[in-house]
Amino acid sequence: MKKVLVLGATSAIAQATVRLLAARGASLYLVARHAERLEAVAQDARTRGAARVEAETLDLDDFAQHEPLVERATAALGGLDGALLAHGVLGDQERAQRSYGETEKVLRTNFLSAVSLLTPLANRFEAQRAGTLVVISSVAGDRGRQSNYVYGASKGALSVFLQGLRNRLAPAGVAVVTVKPGFVDTPMTAAVKKNALFASPEAVARGLLRAVDTHQDEVYLPDFWRPIMFLIRSIPERVFKRLKL
Numbered sequence: 001m002k003k004v005l006v007l008g009a010t011s012a013i014a015q016a017t018v019r020l021l022a023a024r025g026a027s028l029y030l031v032a033r034h035a036e037r038l039e040a041v042a043q044d045a046r047t048r049g050a051a052r053v054e055a056e057t058l059d060l061d062d063f064a065q066h067e068p069l070v071e072r073a074t075a076a077l078g079g080l081d082g083a084l085l086a087h088g089v090l091g092d093q094e095r096a097q098r099s100y101g102e103t104e105k106v107l108r109t110n111f112l113s114a115v116s117l118l119t120p121l122a123n124r125f126e127a128q129r130a131g132t133l134v135v136i137s138s139v140a141g142d143r144g145r146q147s148n149y150v151y152g153a154s155k156g157a158l159s160v161f162l163q164g165l166r167n168r169l170a171p172a173g174v175a176v177v178t179v180k181p182g183f184v185d186t187p188m189t190a191a192v193k194k195n196a197l198f199a200s201p202e203a204v205a206r207g208l209l210r211a212v213d214t215h216q217d218e219v220y221l222p223d224f225w226r227p228i229m230f231l232i233r234s235i236p237e238r239v240f241k242r243l244k245l
Contacts, residue, residue: 001082005029005073008087010037012186016205022050029073030055063116070120083121085135090188096150110154125174132175139182142229145245178218182225
């Protein structure tokens with residue numbers, strides 16, 4: 001990926017990925033909600049060797065801006081051959097259980113806004129018969145658990161959407177990479193007690209780009225989450241519903 005649109009550029013995983021892309025000499029169009037933090041990420045990318053860096057402050061829950069955003073990014077970089085969707089919210093499970101409005105906020109940001117962005121990007125890449133879409137989903141989408149099933153549902157829906165999108169775009173030579181991190185030590189999980197299962201954003205970013213470079217369709221990061229989630233998915237429902245997960 002040499003001309004990349006990065007959505008949610010101030011998230012910890014996106015920042016780590018931007019640093020690696022910049023060191024490769026990529027041209028970057030960075031989008032995030034907070035102007036000051038976004039400019040810091042952009043300036044850091046410039047110092048690390050990015051060929052070109054443009055930054056735009058935008059609330060990605062404003063769906064009406066998505067198609068114009070893709071147009072602006074394409075024009076600014078002289079084309080696009082990659083996009084990283086890294087924005088999202090963890091939400092509050094207990095508040096979501098009490099309020100549909102809270103549930104809708106999580107689904108809107110994590111799933112619907114991604115679909116709204118992926119639609120013009122997929123159409124563009126399909127027409128040019130080249131490109132790579134990299135989307136951060138989550139292991140939480142593999143099976144609903146009482147502790148975070150609203151967040152998990154948003155990521156599960158996103159993963160299924162990506163499966164279909166990959167199936168559609170493969171004949172056009174467009175790659176769709178689903179990234180499923182487990183626990184990552186980021187501001188989003190600042191309130192969560194850390195343990196040995198937590199990975200750093202830098203490790204996830206390296207795994208993400210390795211998946212792109214080696215043409216993987218779906219990657220668990222770190223790798224040990226793949227067998228863990230296989231086991232969790234394999235637990236019979238009559239047993240699973242009695243567990244406190």
